[in-house]
Amino acid sequence: MESEVKIKNKKEKFAILEKGDELYSCSRCGTCLAYCPIYKQTLDESLAPRGKMSLLEAISKGKIEYSDKISEKLFTCTACNICTSECPSGVKLDEMISTAKSDLIDAHKYPQVLDILKERIKKAYNVTFDSNTGRLDWAAQLPEGEPEKYVKAKAEVVYFVGCVSSFSPRSFGIPRSIVQDFDSAKVDYTLLGEEEWCCGFPLINSGIKDVVGDLAKHNIDAVKSKGAKLLVLSCPSCYHTWKHEYPKYLSEKVDFEILHISQYLLRLIKEGKIKLGPLSGKITYHDPCDLGRNSGIYAEPRDVIKSIPGIDFIDMAANRKLANCCGGGGNLESVNQALASKIALAKADEIIETGADIVVTSCQQCNRTIDASLKKKKKETNAKVKVIDLPELVLQSIQSEKL
Amino acid sequence: MDKNYTAELEQIVNPENVITSFEERLTYSYDSTRLEYMPDVVVKVKTAEQISRIMKLANEYTIPVTPRGAATGLSGGCLAVEGGISLVMVAMNKIIDINPIDLLATVEAGVITENVSKAVEHLKLFYPPDPGSMKSSTIGGNIAENAGGLRGLKYGVTKDYINSIEVVLPTGEIVNMGTNTVKAVTGYNLVDLMCGSEGTLGIITKATLGLLPVPADRASILAFFKNMTDAAKTVRDIVAEGVITATLEIVDKVTINAIEDFLKIGLDRTVGAMLLIEVDGQKGAVEIEAGIVMKVCRSNSALSVRQAKSAQERDELWSARRAALSSLSRIRPSTILEDATVPRSRIVELVEAVNEIAKKYGMLIGTFGHAGDGNLHPTILTDLRIPEQSKKTERVIEEIFKVTIALGGTLSGEHGIGITKAQYLKLEISKPVYDLMKKIKNSFDPNNILNPGKMKCTWDA
Numbered sequence: 001m002e003s004e005v006k007i008k009n010k011k012e013k014f015a016i017l018e019k020g021d022e023l024y025s026c027s028r029c030g031t032c033l034a035y036c037p038i039y040k041q042t043l044d045e046s047l048a049p050r051g052k053m054s055l056l057e058a059i060s061k062g063k064i065e066y067s068d069k070i071s072e073k074l075f076t077c078t079a080c081n082i083c084t085s086e087c088p089s090g091v092k093l094d095e096m097i098s099t100a101k102s103d104l105i106d107a108h109k110y111p112q113v114l115d116i117l118k119e120r121i122k123k124a125y126n127v128t129f130d131s132n133t134g135r136l137d138w139a140a141q142l143p144e145g146e147p148e149k150y151v152k153a154k155a156e157v158v159y160f161v162g163c164v165s166s167f168s169p170r171s172f173g174i175p176r177s178i179v180q181d182f183d184s185a186k187v188d189y190t191l192l193g194e195e196e197w198c199c200g201f202p203l204i205n206s207g208i209k210d211v212v213g214d215l216a217k218h219n220i221d222a223v224k225s226k227g228a229k230l231l232v233l234s235c236p237s238c239y240h241t242w243k244h245e246y247p248k249y250l251s252e253k254v255d256f257e258i259l260h261i262s263q264y265l266l267r268l269i270k271e272g273k274i275k276l277g278p279l280s281g282k283i284t285y286h287d288p289c290d291l292g293r294n295s296g297i298y299a300e301p302r303d304v305i306k307s308i309p310g311i312d313f314i315d316m317a318a319n320r321k322l323a324n325c326c327g328g329g330g331n332l333e334s335v336n337q338a339l340a341s342k343i344a345l346a347k348a349d350e351i352i353e354t355g356a357d358i359v360v361t362s363c364q365q366c367n368r369t370i371d372a373s374l375k376k377k378k379k380e381t382n383a384k385v386k387v388i389d390l391p392e393l394v395l396q397s398i399q400s401e402k403l
Numbered sequence: 404m405d406k407n408y409t410a411e412l413e414q415i416v417n418p419e420n421v422i423t424s425f426e427e428r429l430t431y432s433y434d435s436t437r438l439e440y441m442p443d444v445v446v447k448v449k450t451a452e453q454i455s456r457i458m459k460l461a462n463e464y465t466i467p468v469t470p471r472g473a474a475t476g477l478s479g480g481c482l483a484v485e486g487g488i489s490l491v492m493v494a495m496n497k498i499i500d501i502n503p504i505d506l507l508a509t510v511e512a513g514v515i516t517e518n519v520s521k522a523v524e525h526l527k528l529f530y531p532p533d534p535g536s537m538k539s540s541t542i543g544g545n546i547a548e549n550a551g552g553l554r555g556l557k558y559g560v561t562k563d564y565i566n567s568i569e570v571v572l573p574t575g576e577i578v579n580m581g582t583n584t585v586k587a588v589t590g591y592n593l594v595d596l597m598c599g600s601e602g603t604l605g606i607i608t609k610a611t612l613g614l615l616p617v618p619a620d621r622a623s624i625l626a627f628f629k630n631m632t633d634a635a636k637t638v639r640d641i642v643a644e645g646v647i648t649a650t651l652e653i654v655d656k657v658t659i660n661a662i663e664d665f666l667k668i669g670l671d672r673t674v675g676a677m678l679l680i681e682v683d684g685q686k687g688a689v690e691i692e693a694g695i696v697m698k699v700c701r702s703n704s705a706l707s708v709r710q711a712k713s714a715q716e717r718d719e720l721w722s723a724r725r726a727a728l729s730s731l732s733r734i735r736p737s738t739i740l741e742d743a744t745v746p747r748s749r750i751v752e753l754v755e756a757v758n759e760i761a762k763k764y765g766m767l768i769g770t771f772g773h774a775g776d777g778n779l780h781p782t783i784l785t786d787l788r789i790p791e792q793s794k795k796t797e798r799v800i801e802e803i804f805k806v807t808i809a810l811g812g813t814l815s816g817e818h819g820i821g822i823t824k825a826q827y828l829k830l831e832i833s834k835p836v837y838d839l840m841k842k843i844k845n846s847f848d849p850n851n852i853l854n855p856g857k858m859k860c861t862w863d864a
Binding site for chain 1: 424425426427429430431432433434435436437447473474475491493494496515517536538539540665726728729732733736738788
């Protein structure tokens with residue numbers, strides 16, 4: 001492999017070689033050091049966004065080559081993208097890193113776990129080792145009975161559950177709440193069942209782009225076959241992929257609206273279809289990176305929380321586009337678990353500082369990471385903050401209204 | 404590189420803090436000047452004792468040592484221009500003590516500037532120096548470069564807030580300089596000598612900083628003018644009216660347009676200049692001063708003058724000012740930021756001279772800056788990768804410096820000399836003074852190993 005890579009570098013085939021001008025626009029001002037969660041925890045310039053840009057520029061100029069060391073640096077990233085959003089010089093660091101990751105895939109310099117991930121998605125169309133027939137296992141224990149009832153031939157709304165919420169038991173609460181929220185609002189909806197395939201986000205994030213087009217085409221066709229006017233997603237990364245990545249892979253226009261669950265819940269509340277009863281407590285909200293910074297959805301989840309009577313809402317000091325990553329992004333956990341955990345603990349501190357009883361998020365991954373770090377903190381500080389997902393909070397409020 | 408000394412460094416700071424790989428060293432080769440000099444080895448330190456041992460080792464082997472904070476500097480102060488050790492201080496980031504009675508905070512050198520103010524916010528105190536890079540820059544770097552900021556007119560610069568420092572001398576001794584009293588006249592004022600020494604005389608490891616009470620009230624005023632000359636006259640007249648504003652910032656047409664392109668906040672693109680002014684102090688006093696400021700603006704034919712009505716509007720105005728450099732930097736590939744500074748009475752002439760130079764060379768120059776301090780940031784927008792542009796840029800810089808000196812000004816108000824302005828030193832200081840500086844350097848650092856190659860200027864024989 002080594003020799004092949006060298007030949008490629010010489011033939012100037014790597015995509016990063018075309019990015020010289022953009023890489024030159026990084027002024028090395030160091031603004032990103034104040035924001036990057038990786039740098040803040042490691043104080044390691046070679047992992048800082050401007051450090052990564054300097055490495056890529058050196059590659060683009062032929063000063064150094066893609067190596068395992070470069071790969072390790074570039075994959076040590078939560079993809080939270082606060083660097084791009086705060087860069088005063090307007091460098092699109094996300095695009096640069098994504099280009100480099102694709103090059104690293106071509107150069108066969110990437111974390112081994114990616115091979116397994118790609119195989120799983122290609123064979124079973126999901127990120128787990130389970131067969132895709134298990135997509136509805138979470139629904140088995142719902143009071144309404146058979147999981148199959150959630151898959152209809154035609155419906156106005158399709159709910160795309162996402163791999164993690166479909167297969168990871170600790171996230172089952174999210175789809176279970178959502179179907180109950182929908183039932184209470186009498187939404188005409190369906191799930192895709194085993195016709196729901198991984199959206200492709202984990203591959204895109206890793207620079208693997210060859211399978212994504214097939215996944216996108218299948219998923220779009222599956223939604224179209226239901227005759228749906230609206231697609232609702234609860235996973236921010238799935239939402240981001242559908243909304244912002246699929247158009248890059250397919251020319252085909254989607255003829256249905258795409259909403260994140262937070263947007264759709266707010267619509268149902270405003271239309272009076274969901275009736276909210278009182279809850280009590282002080283609540284803060286964590287902006288998932290793919291929902292907030294990467295999709296611009298900040299107001300809707302907050303508005304949903306604030307529509308619940310009896311809630312005292314407080315934002316964290318760093319919120320909306322400045323919200324800090326929970327550490328769960330970018331598959332960092334599979335590359336550097338200890339670092340992901342440090343970032344998560346820093347997030348827990350921010351949450352505890354608000355004095356809230358509950359932190360609401362709108363992402364199964366953030367939920368899991370924050371839950372783990374809050375539990376660790378509980379041992380140290382005795383802080384008793386609980387994390388719940390937005391649709392679960394809404395369900396609690398609906399149930400309180402019925403009392 | 405000598406393997407022996409790497410092994411010895413590893414004994415001092417543990418192997419994981421000694422970095423030798425080419426790729427990683429590359430990420431410690433730059434700062435905000437965007438110049439690159441490769442250190443032979445990067446060493447991450449945690450204590451003054453470690454630095455002391457490293458300096459003794461460096462003297463033994465004659466290895467250059469260059470201290471490095473967050474590397475946000477604009478004159479190349481932390482670049483290892485002669486190779487050797489890049490000494491990374493960012494992990495020395497503890498806030499050691501806060502004393503609200505004496506209005507002091509004692510911090511390690513790697514503490515981030517903004518974090519000092521954040522740490523004393525709950526006591527209604529603040530640390531006044533606010534360089535543009537305050538969210539990333541370190542206190543150690545600020546002291547070494549004597550960093551300024553937007554609030555210089557009323558509150559001064561870094562050197563005005565350094566009471567005492569702990570320093571590792573180039574020869575390895577750990578010493579304390581200064582006192583934590585309001586007054587002190589015991590011995591030479593070495594703290595002021597260290598402040599702005601650009602890391603050439605010693606490595607600052609700890610500092611006791613002065614704090615001030617947060618002003619009870621403040622008001623921000625925005626005024627537009629037909630041209631830079633009217634705006635600059637206004638700056639002069641405000642101070643002449645007896646008002647010392649907290650900030651008094653000027654922004655030219657090129658910069659206004661760049662900011663508007665970037666932020667789209669509705670700035671008037673047709674005007675020639677704007678002033679952004681903040682007054683702070685006790686309630687009542689602020690209103691009176693704001694009134695005087697607005698009157699002076701109008702008497703200098705301001706096209707419009709308004710006071711920010713809400714905290715949100717005020718924050719928007721200041722974020723616009725803070726975005727000046729970054730907005731300009733989006734226009735062309737290279738952004739050369741100068742910080743020519745003249746006495747306030749000459750600011751009008753400097754503004755007009757910069758405009759003339761821009762016209763003469765057909766260069767795009769955006770000018771903004773701390774006009775109240777006489778400190779302008781003419782920012783040359785160019786592409787240094789093109790040789791002809793690069794040459795022209797050099798000539799423009801030289802002309803700006805020459806006119807600045809002719810107006811009784813200085814090469815650098817707040818960024819330092821380092822390597823980017825070293826060759827122009829002789830425009831401002833005489834040979835005997837330069838020789839004196841060299842003697843001072845030599846008495847601190849006989850082997851010339853601490854941050855060598857900085858402020859280097861040659862006089863023709």
